[in-house]
Amino acid sequence: MHARFRITSLLSHALAFAVLGLALAVPDVHATQRKPAAAKKTASVPAKRVAAKLPHKASANKATRVSARSAKAPVRMAAEPARVSFGQLAGLHAVSDPLDLKSSVALVIDQDTKEVLLSKNDHAVLPIASLTKLMTGLLISEARLPMDEPITITQDDVDTEKGSGSRLTVGATLSRAELLHLALMSSENRAAHALGRTYPGGLAAFVQRMNAKAKLLGMTETRFVEPTGLSSNNQSSAHDLATLVNVAHGDALLREFSTSPGHEVMVGKRVLQYNNTNRLVKSPSWDIGLQKTGYISEAGRCLVMQAEIAGRKLIMVFLDSAGKFSRLGDAERVRSWVEKMHPISGANMGAAAMPRS
Missing domain, CATH: 3.40.710.10 (DD-peptidase/beta-lactamase superfamily)
Known part of the structure; x- marks a missing residue:
């Protein structure tokens, strides 16, 4: 009986720590999601021109790298993409x-x-x-x-x-x-x-x-x-x-x-x-x-x-x-x-x- 109680107690503590960890991680997830959106606003080049310049996959990877850096250090303002003639x-x-x-x-x-x-x-x-x-x-x-x-x-x-x-x-x-x-x-x-x-x-x-x-x-x-x-x-x-x-x-x-x-x-x-x-x-x-x-x-x-x-x-x-x-x-x-x-x-x-x- 006591053994069963101890197991249940340990499971409760583990679950509590898991919930706490998730709660701490959630703001970082939202911050990561917000960064690419902010980057999009700074871009003044029409989407078609950007797509012609960078493949979609490369653009996504670049945005991911910027977001990853932002969790560790202050983010520098992204340079405005060059407009294409x-x-x-x-x-x-x-x-x-x-x-x-x-x-x-x-x-x-x-x-x-x-x-x-x-x-x-x-x-x-x-x-x-x-x-x-x-x-x-x-x-x-x-x-x-x-x-x-x-x-x-x-x-x-x-x-x-x-x-x-x-x-x-x-x-x-x-x-x-x-x-x-x-x-x-x-x-x-x-x-x-x-x-x-x-x-x-x-x-x-x-x-x-x-x-x-x-x-x-x-x-x-x-x-x-x-x-x-x-x-x-x-x-x-x-x-x-x-x-x-x-x-x-x-x-x-x-x-x-x-x-x-x-x-x-x-x-x-x-x-x-x-x-x-x-x-x-x-x-x-x-x-x-x-x-x-x-x-x-x-x-x-x-x-x-x-x-x-x-x-x-x-x-x-x-x-x-x-x-x-x-x-x-x-x-x-x-x-x-x-x-x-x-x-x-x-x-x-x-x-x-x-x-x-």
Whole structure:
């Protein structure tokens, strides 16, 4: 009887310890479950893009390892995953070129002879970001609208596409010329949008005019949906953009504004200093006649220029460059090559171009 009681007592104590152990373990289980959920919130890349980058199983294992570490030590904030450009998704960076450019798309042509010195995926159609503003500027200049006319920034000009900021607050008033200057030189989005919004007929008429102009110039691989480049639906090819640069270079106002190193504007009682987004315009080793930079995550870093190198007037287009400064590095590589190899023919230098789609 006593033996049976002792066995029952021991079983009761064992059960109690088991329940206590389970109770202590449960919070850790919940903590482990919460960690992957928190990690998901920090990710800003769409699920499809993440899935394309990492296999599902690998992603799950990675989340498990992070959770396991969190039980032992403070957790560091997870780094935001890199956003993938359209060019990366299409595998365009796998195409090699003789200069080892960091841009997945490139085109260098002689402006006078139309000789192609270098080509790489030059018919690939990609988002072009703020290179869009070259077409915006060209249409505003050709419209011969009063450049001294005051234009006020409204709520309609605020970026709802990417949520980017601006020092041009709602209610700020500048002349059309000043807005055009800021749009071309420092890629001011609200300035570009206000220019399109105040075009005769309004924004819709302006966008229609952008596409009509592209068609007129033979830019068959180009489409615009708004005047800033914030939308990834503004798309073109290096081939078409070289055509746009050539035409825009013929406009004195666009040459002046796009290559201006800096500019001050008076907004109310404040003086705002703006600088060129392309630091090469300040370099004494460059003779740049027209330029425009662009960037959104879908487009990568972009750059177009007209510049004189080794006595030749060249048009250069670089799209979907992977690093922050690599588009400028690509321009430097081309300049060094032209200076060293001139007057070598570009026929043998061009990488195989992507077939038209």
